Amino acid sequence: MTSLTDLAVSILVNSKTLDDYAKEKGVSTSAEDRPDWRNAPVEIEKARLAIEDAADSIKRVARQPGAFLYEQFFKYTDISVMQFLYYYKIPHLVPLDGTTTYATLATQIDVQKVVIQRFIQNAIVIGYFREDPQTSAISHTRDSRQLATDPLLFESLGMILEEIMPAFLNAVPALRKWPLSLEINETGFTHANNTSKTMYETFETDPLRAKRFGGAMSVFNREAENSLPHLLSHPVWSALDKQCGERPALVVDLGGSLGHLSIALAGITKTVKFEVQDLPKTVDAGVKAAPKELVEEGRLRFRAHDFLTAQTETADRDVVDVFFVAQVFQNWPDKKVVEIVRNLLPRMRRGSKVLVHERMVPERPRATNEGRRARSGDMLMGSLLNGQIRTPQQWREVFREADARFGEVSFNTMNDRGLIEVTLES
Structure with missing residues (x-):
């Protein structure tokens, strides 16, 4: 049986491995800067995964009974936040090397300032953007900056929100409609789109969706x-x-x-x-x-x-x-x-x-x-x-x-x- 202390020690040992590697590469491992671990050696990837798993295990042990259901609910608020960032192109409205204000954003997208604050402050909680504690000015984090500077990644966000998420939410309704089917045109995607066409056939007739799909596939292939x-x-x-x-x-x-x-x-x-x-x-x-x-x-x-x-x-x-x-x-x-x-x-x-x-x-x-x-x-x-x-x-x-x-x-x-x-x- 692994104790909380054992898990904490595992995190400490593997964090030291990542710190040493990052120092050798001349990058910071601060929570704000978060280095890019892609293409790291196998032993570094193993250490990184071990940290992720140990941290999650500690969280599961320390969590109050019943709290998990609320955590699942909060994921829907995250989805709503990401929809806001995507539809209003918020990452592109924040200067890459400067700040903006809630009032400025309200003018740019014609939405009430209090509503923008609600969405942006929820985005800050999950790692997108920073708010200056004195002036409340908004600036980029690494993740929000990447959405602003990587068009294919932004297309991927659209693919997730507009194609994948509806397919997930329609997976069970599709199962109820076609309980024994494994046909490629009887799926959550086809149910969400009210069509008998497959996903690929649907995209073939819609250039904009096809373009977004192609951009998303480029990012997934990159991973x-x-x-x-x-x-x-x-x-x-x-x-x-x-x-x-x-x-x-x-x-x-x-x-x-x-x-x-x-x-x-x-x-x-x-x-x-x-x-x-x-x-x-x-x-x-x-x-x-x-x-x-x-x-x-x-x-x-x-x-x-x-x-x-x-x-x-x-x-x-x-x-x-x-x-x-x-x-x-x-x-x-x-x-x-x-x-x-x-x-x-x-x-x-x-x-x-x-x-x-x-x-x-x-x-x-x-x-x-x-x-x-x-x-x-x-x-x-x-x-x-x-x-x-x-x-x-x-x-x-x-x-x-x-x-x-x-x-x-x-x-x-x-x-x-x-x-x-x-x-x-x-």
């Missing part, structure tokens, strides 16, 4: 890049480089967008060839943005392909050594994932692999921040698309159902993402 060093260090890539035979190894990046992961992998291999597959418009954009030297060397090519249709083997479609699938399967329910995996088989031979790179959830829920993020991600995918973030056992069942020739499924956890590997054995 996913934290696991890139771990992905690049996986031994499968060096093994492919050493593969003997008449031809270099071929990796197909399924649903690979503009090919950013294939380009990164090409940079740490010498002979491996990469084929990025996606829908035609995305492929056209990828071809235009691709590094010319990789294309000219024959190590990178793009091919238009819908992964809901079977792969075809022709003279210019070689047998594939590895199908690399990054953050694709989480968008789909099991029956569709099984279908997609089966569609790969025409270009696979004995020894061909499927490598899946996406978030995993543990078999049992854990009351940790990492566990919460994983479970929240699963709720998100379910509410939007009836997709799923899977446990190791669920991955085994998916591949077993897809084809009995798939062997044992192995798992390599990397930061908050995992690499799921399976080989076609016959």
